[in-house]
Amino acid sequence: MANALALETSPYLLQHKDNPVDWMPWGEAAFAAARERDCALLVSIGYSACHWCHVMERESFEDETTAALMNRLFVCVKVDREERPDVDAIYMDAVQAMTGQGGWPLNAFMTPDGVPFYAGTYFPPAARGQMPAWSQVLEGVANAYATQRDELAAQTEKLVARLRGSDNLDGRAGSVPDDALDTARTRLRAIYDPEHGGFNRGAPKFPQASVIDFLLGQGEREMSIHTLRAMANGGIYDQIGGGFSRYAVDARWIVPHFEKMLYDNALLARAYLHGWQVTGDPLLRRVCEETLDFLLRELRQDEGAFASALDADSEGVEGKFYVWRLDEVGEEAARVFGMTAEGNWEGVNIAVRATADPPDLRALKDELLELRSARVRPGLDDKRLTSWNALAVSALADAGAVLGRADYVEAARVTAGFLLKTMRDSEGRLLRSYNRGQARLMAYLEDHGYLLEALLTLYEATFEERWFDAARALADETVFRFGDTERGGFFSVAHDHERLVARRKELEDSPIPAGQSAVAYGLLRLAALTGEHAYAEQALTVMRPLGEAVTRYPQAFGHLLQAIAFERGPVREIALVGPDVDALARVVRSAFRPRSVLAASPGVPLMEGRAQPGAYVCEHFACRAPVSTPEELAALLDG
Numbered sequence: 235m236a237n238a239l240a241l242e243t244s245p246y247l248l249q250h251k252d253n254p255v256d257w258m259p260w261g262e263a264a265f266a267a268a269r270e271r272d273c274a275l276l277v278s279i280g281y282s283a284c285h286w287c288h289v290m291e292r293e294s295f296e297d298e299t300t301a302a303l304m305n306r307l308f309v310c311v312k313v314d315r316e317e318r319p320d321v322d323a324i325y326m327d328a329v330q331a332m333t334g335q336g337g338w339p340l341n342a343f344m345t346p347d348g349v350p351f352y353a354g355t356y357f358p359p360a361a362r363g364q365m366p367a368w369s370q371v372l373e374g375v376a377n378a379y380a381t382q383r384d385e386l387a388a389q390t391e392k393l394v395a396r397l398r399g400s401d402n403l404d405g406r407a408g409s410v411p412d413d414a415l416d417t418a419r420t421r422l423r424a425i426y427d428p429e430h431g432g433f434n435r436g437a438p439k440f441p442q443a444s445v446i447d448f449l450l451g452q453g454e455r456e457m458s459i460h461t462l463r464a465m466a467n468g469g470i471y472d473q474i475g476g477g478f479s480r481y482a483v484d485a486r487w488i489v490p491h492f493e494k495m496l497y498d499n500a501l502l503a504r505a506y507l508h509g510w511q512v513t514g515d516p517l518l519r520r521v522c523e524e525t526l527d528f529l530l531r532e533l534r535q536d537e538g539a540f541a542s543a544l545d546a547d548s549e550g551v552e553g554k555f556y557v558w559r560l561d562e563v564g565e566e567a568a569r570v571f572g573m574t575a576e577g578n579w580e581g582v583n584i585a586v587r588a589t590a591d592p593p594d595l596r597a598l599k600d601e602l603l604e605l606r607s608a609r610v611r612p613g614l615d616d617k618r619l620t621s622w623n624a625l626a627v628s629a630l631a632d633a634g635a636v637l638g639r640a641d642y643v644e645a646a647r648v649t650a651g652f653l654l655k656t657m658r659d660s661e662g663r664l665l666r667s668y669n670r671g672q673a674r675l676m677a678y679l680e681d682h683g684y685l686l687e688a689l690l691t692l693y694e695a696t697f698e699e700r701w702f703d704a705a706r707a708l709a710d711e712t713v714f715r716f717g718d719t720e721r722g723g724f725f726s727v728a729h730d731h732e733r734l735v736a737r738r739k740e741l742e743d744s745p746i747p748a749g750q751s752a753v754a755y756g757l758l759r760l761a762a763l764t765g766e767h768a769y770a771e772q773a774l775t776v777m778r779p780l781g782e783a784v785t786r787y788p789q790a791f792g793h794l795l796q797a798i799a800f801e802r803g804p805v806r807e808i809a810l811v812g813p814d815v816d817a818l819a820r821v822v823r824s825a826f827r828p829r830s831v832l833a834a835s836p837g838v839p840l841m842e843g844r845a846q847p848g849a850y851v852c853e854h855f856a857c858r859a860p861v862s863t864p865e866e867l868a869a870l871l872d873g
Contacts, residue, residue, distance in 0.1 A: 243669040244314040245615045246282040250291065254301035257312045260321055268309040268346040274379045276308040276372075279315050279322050279340040282615035283480075283493035283543040285552055286356045287339045293359045294368045300359065303369060307376040308343070315340075316542060316619060317667045317675055320727050324397055324736055329353035331396055343375045348735040349394060351379070351386045397736040405722020405775025410798055411785060418788035418795055419454060425789065426457050430486050431464030433789045438491070440481040441465055443501035444743050444792025450508050451799055451828035459518075462509045465502075466521045469584035472556065473571055474602045475532070476524030478502050479546075480745075488586060489579050492553040492612070493546040496533055497746050499525050500625035507633045511826040517591070519637070526633055526642060529626060535616060537656070538648035539668065540626050545613035555612050557582040562605065567598050617669040620657050620677055623649055624684035625746075628691045635695035636823045646692050653685060654704055663715075663728075664708075679726045679740065682712040683752025690759050690831075697815070697834040702763070709760050712753055713772055722775025724750050741780065747793035750776045755797035762805050762831040764839045765855050773797065800829055804853050806871070810834040811860070812847025821849075821867045 238258045239251040250257050258264040260277070268275045278295075280287035294300045304310050315322035315338065325342040328350040329335075335355070342353040352375050357368040366374075378386065411417065422445065427435045433442055449458040465471055468487030470479050477499050479490030506522035509515070533540045548555040559582055560568060560575045572578065572588030585602075592598070627646045634642030657665045657673050664677035664685070689705035692698075715728040718739070726740045726749055740748040754773035761769035777798055784791040784798065808830055810818045815834045822832055833840040844850055848860030849867045861867050 239312060243672055243674065244282075244317050244617055244667070245613075245669070246280060246287075246314040246316075247312055249282060250295065250312050253291070253295045254298050254305075255295050255310050256301075256305045257310050260311055260313050260318060264309055264311045265346050265348070271309065274308055274351075274375065275311055275344050275346065276304060277311045277313060277321075277325065277342045277344060279313040279325060279342070280338045281315050281543070282613065283495070283545045284338045285491070285493070285546050286337070288547060288550075290339050290356055290368075294357075297359070300369060303372055307372055314617075316615075317617070319678060319680070320731075320734060320738070323726070323738060323740065324734060325350055325353060327397055328393060329355065331393055341371075343379070345379075349390050350735075351390050394735060397738070403721065403723055403739055403779040405718070405778050408778040408781055410777050410781035414781060414785050415452060415795065415799055415802065417785040418791075419449065419452060421785065421788050422449065422457065427485070428460075431457075431461035432485075432487070433461075435485065437485045438481050438483050439470075439485060439487060440745060441470065441478060441498065441502055442744070442789060442792060443498075443505040444747055444796065445789055446505045446792075447508055447828070448788075448792050448795045448799065450505075450512055450826060451796060455512065459509055459513060459515075462506060462518055462521075463515075466506075466517055467587040469579075469586050471521065471587075472528070473585040473587060474556075474599055474606060475528055476521075477528035477532075478525065489584060490553075491546055492556055494528075494544040496529070496540050496542050496619075496622040497625055499529055500622065500629040501746065503529075503629045504632055507629075507636060508826045508828075511636065511824075520591075522633055523637070523639075526630060529630075530641075530645060533614075534645070535618065537652055538645070539618040539623050539652045540649065541614055541616040542619055542622060543615040544611075545615070548610050548612045553579075553584075555606065555609050557584055558602075559583070563602065566592070566594075567602060570595070570598060571602075617667050618652075620653055620664060620666055620681040621684045621746075623653055624681070624688040627653070627688035628684075631688070631692040631695040635819075643695055646688075646695070650688060650692055650701065664711075676728065676731055679712070679716050679724050679728075679749030680747070680752060681749075682708060682716065683749045683756060684747070686712065686756035687752055687759070690756060690763075694832045697819075699835045699837045702833075702835070702838055705756070706760060706764070709757060709769065713757075716749075716753075717772065718775075722772075723779070724753055724776065741783070742790040743793040744790050751791070751793040751797060755793065755800065758797060758800050759831055762807050762840075763833060766839075770801070773801065777801065796828065803829060806830040807840050807852040807855065807857075808832045809840050809844050809850040809852065809857070810848075811841070811844045811850070814847070814862070814864075817864050818849045818867055821864045821871065824868070825872070827871070 236251045237256050239247045313321050326336050332353050337355045342350045344350045357371050361367045425433050432439045446458045465487050470482040470487045470490045477494050480493050480495050481491050483489045503522050503525040506518045510518040546552050560573055570589050571585040573583040577583045627650045630642040630646035665673045666675040666677045686708050689701045693701040716724045723739050726738050743751050754776040757769040757773040846860055848862040850857045850860045851870055
């Protein structure tokens, strides 16, 4: 018989609906059950594309004896970390404080008040090395909760204070050092891998799109472009079907952890677009387009929004869908993609870019893609998340406008329309997750921040005023519902959100931009388009208390560094008027101009008083005389 997860819409939770564990979803019902039973809760957090989550499910959660022990000792709760990033962030911080490491599956034991007192990640069914058996953990934790509650309460006081630490950041105090951007570049250089690219010299290696975009915006070419090319040549990039895996397990980007996430691919597509704008390298443009084509082909759903992820496993084997034996491919494909009889990973081949692109590259890829399509596909997590879809909107709109791809721009329009219309509750509040025809869960700061940036990017790609109007309304809503009126900055959850053991301010841009960073960047862009300094002042309250952190740990603040660079300026406010708007806009888009905003419709305040046709290039709403030709605009912008 299915457990209570059968009523959920998350693919990850539904994967566990037939476990013999009496799983409950996160919510008051689970905490009430723990209070009634006078027992602790076991909260197990993961996501559908998580390899070790699948392993622990097969080994323990599907085992009748283990499940019976779990059911007897605890109220057991399953959480999809992608649906509930607030819950995941709190208990991930807790496990890192307790053990010095983190990851998924995350298994946290907590009181009926939500206070964690023991946590870990994967546990095997039998003791292995330094890892105790899962059954030993269950019995030991239950015994401690039954006999040592006073001691546990005393031990958790400092932990709870740590979990609430970011709440007290004061955006009215502190400042960003004058040399913050230079210092960030210097520190990134110190951890940069000059041989293989990336921002650590060992393994595993994670692509850091926000850091790359920051460096590109600062005029840095060596670290950023070398890293983009190294990833494009490796196995972390799907040479056959396009798109990136979440990370590489080696230092050379060859062996991926094969899961593919919407957020990585949206962010990386944009970084490759900007790399192409800087260099003109056709490889970077090709990777951008192939990555977006992968999103449209394999993740886009019927209503126009995008699914969250493809699993690493198929038929229970990691990477099976993506690897090749030599006898499966022709001689030329083997040469182009570096395939041998011995293979480059566990006796099989992960395709890499082993030669310069041959003239028939597209035909070779299409042939292998057709062969691969006959295999059993990895599982698809088909829930649509507002924040990750907003990242896709930004990537599609930006690339569509720059590359002249009308199909990308139209896809961005459709997705943005879905988010604005369908992802709302009866009171008009933004929602987080959609699946099985149902939108649910209140949206977080990251959903609002990413969508704010996406709407502004879509406006600049189309000059359709509806997107600007929606961005401005969303910004005002975000400031009202998430802003810290006492200390500045923004909480990760709204004032009317469910209360957890801590109400936090998300800080780090890793692996995706923090909600605060996205909101700050969006507000700064909005200030440049409207002339309303209040938006910029709100953004500054995010930056001030983190000024020291961004210089010490720039790899963790790539998106916030972009916002700081924008705030430092100078920002060019570009207003286009008249019949030649398209030709003038092509000039603006011909280079990577991260410190600029672009408008060409009468309802945007930057356009006020612009009667004479031409291009107005302004700073702080003080404009030079308009120029009328693309050549004059190029000279003005690039001179």
